[in-house]
């Protein structure tokens with residue numbers, strides 16, 4: 001369900017985390033993709049526009065910079081989507097021994113009868129004595145359908161096949177129903193909420209006085225769920241909504257967000273035809289499932305693990321001018337801090353962050369990185385500015401090793417990596433043409449990978 005929306009959202013968050021600079025162009029790409037995906041999921045265009053505007057506005061806020069900005073935008077995007085879906089989880093706790101009644105309403109084929117048995121099974125599993133009451137007196141097969149379902153889950157079904165009036169049916173069966181903790185009531189639908197249906201559900205509500213009235217809506221209708229919920233709300237007191245067929249449409253985003261707009265919270269969602277294809281609706285976990293384990297904390301962690309933008313920007317400028325030196329290299333090493341992996345270092349070169357260079361070549365070796373930093377700390381200015389002299393006057397290596405608690409091998413390795421990085425950078429021709437949010441294309445990656453095959457070693 002909603003795979004497309006999920007993967008579009010995921011891509012958006014990834015783009016924020018991986019962008020070298022969260023500049024206007026990148027934000028615009030992210031916003032456009034996001035809006036397209038939301039509209040495809042049938043979310044109201046006005047709401048979609050508002051989200052886009054908000055993100056653009058926050059992105060323009062110059063007081064927040066660098067990694068904080070990434071965190072900020074990630075959080076806003078996450079919270080906006082959560083807002084769309086309705087923030088909190090609405091739970092329906094049913095107490096034992098209280099003869100609770102839940103009445104389900106909805107149009108033809110919305111899934112009332114199926115949901116009646118799903119709800120019954122749900123609460124029966126939680127230790128309640130549950131019964132189902134079939135009040136769809138208009139369609140001959142409706143009561144049989146309910147009885148069949150009841151037999152499947154071993155839950156008693158009450159109906160009166162000879163009675164053509166649902167209120168009378170209820171009155172007849174009322175006494176027998178008193179011994180149950182919970183009664184789920186299936187009612188009749190119509191093609192639309194016409195006068196007859198309105199009268200019928202009003203009469204039922206008056207007679208039964210249900211503790212909860214739920215509107216059952218099929219997700220296929222998308223944002224049209226909004227008007228349907230409003231209409232039913234006008235006719236009687238709806239506590240909330242159950243959305244069915246989440247599994248069979250790409251429009252479910254529209255149905256979910258539309259219900260939130262009407263302030264008729266979604267309590268449950270149906271995700272298939274079987275008894276257990278049913279779950280409570282929790283906006284937070286719904287989002288994290290859409291994103292594949294990406295709850296807000298996970299998303300923020302991702303952002304935090306990206307390297308500080310400012311220094312990346314400086315490094316990029318110097319690289320472009322061909323001025324990248326050992327000092328820049330040292331700053332990058334510091335930036336890597338506890339991130340400590342060579343691929344993070346590559347991220348400072350536009351587009352290279354996404355290059356699929358085999359992981360074993362880039363394995364994180366924090367100790368080594370620390371040693372490299374110590375080594376550079378022990379160098380003289382002259383050595384830092386002209387690292388070539390270290391190759392010519394090898395006695396310098398001994399001195400640096402002693403001063404930094406490293407070995408000459410460590411220093412040689414460090415110098416090799418520094419040179420390699422410089423070389424990779426100069427090999428990535430025309431840096432400015434690479435879209436930072438897109439990374440390199442396959443051809444560019446292959447070229448770099450071929451060129452450096454076997455060279456990147458720790």
Ligand SMILES: Nc1nc2c(ncn2[C@@H]2O[C@H](COP(=O)(O)OP(=O)(O)O)[C@@H](O)[C@H]2O)c(=O)[nH]1
Pocket residue numbers: 106107108109110111112113114115189244245246247248269270271272273277
């Ligand atoms: N795929 C899918 N089908 C469902 C779901 N809920 C109900 N249905 C199907 O939708 C059709 C109509 O359901 P039904 O309960 O008879 O609707 P009613 O007219 O409102 O009582 C049936 O074929 C159900 O099996 C669901 O969550 N997913």
Ligand SMILES: [Mg+2]
Pocket residue numbers: 112113114136142186187
């Ligand atoms: Mg039915």
